[in-house]
Amino acid sequence: MPASWTSxxxxxxxxxxxxxxxxxxxxxEAYANDLDDARALVAVSAARNRSKADQDPSTWLPSFAGYRxxxxxxxxxxxxxxxxxxxxxxxxxxxxxxxxxxxxxITATLAR
Numbered sequence: 001m002p003a004s005w006t007s008x009x010x011x012x013x014x015x016x017x018x019x020x021x022x023x024x025x026x027x028x029e030a031y032a033n034d035l036d037d038a039r040a041l042v043a044v045s046a047a048r049n050r051s052k053a054d055q056d057p058s059t060w061l062p063s064f065a066g067y068r069x070x071x072x073x074x075x076x077x078x079x080x081x082x083x084x085x086x087x088x089x090x091x092x093x094x095x096x097x098x099x100x101x102x103x104x105x106i107t108a109t110l111a112r
Contacts, residue, residue, distance in 0.1 A: 034111065037081060039074040057097065058089035069101035080108040 052060050062071050072094055079086055
């Protein structure tokens with residue numbers, strides 16, 4: 001991968017106050033290195049990864065509108081896979097974006 005590119009998880013490790021915040025080192029490492037689901041790690045530019053940081057869809061969506069449906073369906077699948085909570089503002093943003101994605105399906109396999 002070129003130096004200006006990096007791989008990132010769809011969402012960063014769970015933030016303080018979220019369902020995954022209490023994960024131990026083993027669970028955090030398993031999440032960060034999850035290769036069992038092709039959606040888990042995505043190649044992005046380093047600049048794009050910095051712009052997203054640890055924001056959820058209520059405060060950040062991809063600038064390319066054509067990728068937003070894929071992004072939010074992957075987000076929901078990852079949250080489901082790891083049984084992580086969705087806060088009200090995040091849920092509203094996901095619902096709004098998914099309302100413009102009528103033909104998208106979401107499948108997920110639980111990680112634990």
